[in-house]
Amino acid sequence: MGARETKVAQARVVRFRELARKDPFTYESQFGLALYALCRDMMDRPGPVTPTFIDLCEEGIALHRRLLHTDPASAPQLAFLLGWLGIAQLSLGSSDKGRPLLDESLDLMRQLDRRDPAEYGYHLCRALSLAGHALAESGDLPGALRAAEDSMARWRQFTRETPGAHEMDLALALHMLCLVLQSADRQWETLPFAEESVRLVRRLHAEGAVTDTSASRLAGGLDFVVAALVAHDRWSQAVPAALEAVTWHRRARKLAERPTTLNYATSLGTCGKVLAQVGRKAEAKGYVMEAYSECMRRALDTNSPADLPSAAADIGQLLREHGKKRSAILLERAVAGRLNPRPRGLRRLRKG
Structure with a gap:
């Protein structure tokens, strides 16, 4: 609405x-x-x-x-x-x-x-997906995992029963399971689920069965793949996935898919981290600076301010590693200003 x-x-x-x-x-x-x-x-x-x-x-x-x-x-x-x-x-x-x-x-x-699985399944x-996310955020990781696994199994059954109708729903359920596993510090377990979600969305693109948010879905799946590969210390293998994730995030931005999330900023930062780890320092710095600029923009308008501190802290650390201490400080101030806004003198009395 x-x-x-x-x-x-x-x-x-x-x-x-x-x-x-x-x-x-x-x-x-x-x-x-x-x-x-x-x-x-x-x-x-x-x-x-x-x-x-x-x-x-x-x-x-x-x-x-x-x-x-x-x-x-x-x-x-x-x-x-x-x-x-x-x-x-x-x-x-x-x-x-x-x-x-x-x-x-x-x-x-x-x-x-x-009573009526066709109507309510x-x-x-x-x-279940909503519950899994909420339970993970509240710290009930066993409950979140049960909900996420139940949702994934049910969507998998629906895709078998009606091929071509629920693949994107299954991809989202796989993303939710990856999120819950990450919350439980079990990133290394997410790789098969992340790779499956990427395969599903790639196939939808190849078949022309895309949705309004398919670019961001593919970008998110690739982000999960990168996180899993990094958890396995497979940095070199993570490079192409990290670069492709950024490409899909950029495409999603052009299509105005979820423009105020922090996903693009964090993906840029991750790409910079991966490139630096394999010795591509100059390229890494460019991605980190772009992550800084994107995070500064999202500090003003993100629809998930609760995620700002952790995202900004990660990008700030990368900035310091590249000698950009002042940028890191400016980012910290921007986030603090968003989370703890203060009235400025008599301006608060103005109307309009």
Whole structure:
């Protein structure tokens, strides 16, 4: 949704809340759908979790629990709302609140999948991927690994049953498994999964079956391949993959695929690191300086500010290794300014 559509969704919630208050039998189902749609929009938007989102999810969950008695068709909305709220609580550090919600969401989604796998199987897979990422971020690596492996196995089965329909979904599930393994410091185990994802997306490109984000997907898969090869100390073999990853990131930028992520900056930095390791110092410096410029831009507009400190720290270390201490300091200041903005005197009183 854009800004206009969000305002429409908010207005629908206000309208149907009032109608449901006066005539719940007639309007509660519509109110529930309006709440669900607004929460979905807020969940998809980048940025920190807000109290408004928490309140709306809690209101939607309470409403859909009541609706289950009269309208069983509300079960999928309840499952998603539980999952979104669980993920939000985990991101806020409230594992004791988030984990039960996430578990209930997945249990309900599995029940729906057993009842009608054709209708709910894909939803369960996507819910598992979201859960895997959230659990990894919260530090529950065993739980994250189970969710990621379950999602991957299910998408693999779907690709066997319907060839050509779900390969990109499988590639994304493979990426999620790689992310979880990296979070568990098991990068060396990711190589077969990363290589499989690259093969899948390459084939889609060769067949012309590309998506709006296929360039960034291929770039991400190559980034995972590079990380795995580095974990195995196979630096020379990592060079062509690192160079190709940067090429695909550049192509994705031209196509405006995910322009505000930090992926391009980190890929440039990794490429510089790999080139320096094999003795190609001059080339390495060029990639590191480009990583610095890209990270400076993303410090202003990235949609994942929580990842800024680690990305900037890695690039800053590379800058210092190439004698660019001042650039490293400037990058640190830019990141600090983004994460801890301070009003500047009387400017905060100005309007407009």
